[in-house]
Amino acid sequence: MMIAAKIYAAFDEVSQRSTRPRKLIADRLIELASSCADFTVEDLWQELRQAEPRIGRATVYRSVEKLVNMGLLDRIEFADGTHHYRVCGGSEHHHHLTCTQCHRVVDIDICLPADQFAAIGDQADFVIEGHALTLFGRCKNCRTQGERAFFEKSTPLPPDNTYSSEDAPGEAQ
Numbered sequence: 001m002m003i004a005a006k007i008y009a010a011f012d013e014v015s016q017r018s019t020r021p022r023k024l025i026a027d028r029l030i031e032l033a034s035s036c037a038d039f040t041v042e043d044l045w046q047e048l049r050q051a052e053p054r055i056g057r058a059t060v061y062r063s064v065e066k067l068v069n070m071g072l073l074d075r076i077e078f079a080d081g082t083h084h085y086r087v088c089g090g091s092e093h094h095h096h097l098t099c100t101q102c103h104r105v106v107d108i109d110i111c112l113p114a115d116q117f118a119a120i121g122d123q124a125d126f127v128i129e130g131h132a133l134t135l136f137g138r139c140k141n142c143r144t145q146g147e148r149a150f151f152e153k154s155t156p157l158p159p160d161n162t163y164s165s166e167d168a169p170g171e172a173q
């Protein structure tokens with residue numbers, strides 16, 4: 001698996017010594033890569049401590065930061081200002097769509113066309129060198145749950161009187 005080799009290489013670059021904490025972090029990230037799960041540094045640290053109680057939060061934090069800078073880990077922003085990390089693969093350019101309610105993350109391979117970025121640069125007299133784009137919304141699951149909660153709480157709907165004679169089927173023209 002490509003991503004595994006890249007993650008191991010990233011850790012080798014940091015230090016010639018392959019320490020146990022680094023190996024544990026790399027192994028766990030490779031597992032997370034195959035499951036596409038997103039996580040916080042806190043989650044990762046707590047998991048790693050089960051295997052190695054002496055592993056420091058700072059070590060985990062620095063490793064995650066390093067991998068983000070190398071493009072091997074994606075940092076995913078949520079609408080409420082919190083963020084998670086995910087091993088997305090690190091090669092294909094893509095963005096994220098996140099649910100404002102359940103924090104579900106979806107990869108999207110849609111981006112603005114290059115001439116749009118050029119136009120933005122021209123307008124502000126910048127040379128655009130990169131971008132980050134996160135879309136927020138509510139997933140189908142959360143919308144369905146929202147509707148259910150609404151109908152369970154509300155009194156029965158009044159008879160449907162919104163149909164006017166013009167809308168009635170068969171009476172058109």
Ligand SMILES: [Zn+2]
Pocket residue numbers: 074086088094095096107
């Ligand atoms: Zn992604």
Ligand SMILES: [Zn+2]
Pocket residue numbers: 099100101102103104138139140141142143
């Ligand atoms: Zn949701």
Ligand SMILES: [Zn+2]
Pocket residue numbers: 093094095110111112131133
């Ligand atoms: Zn893009």
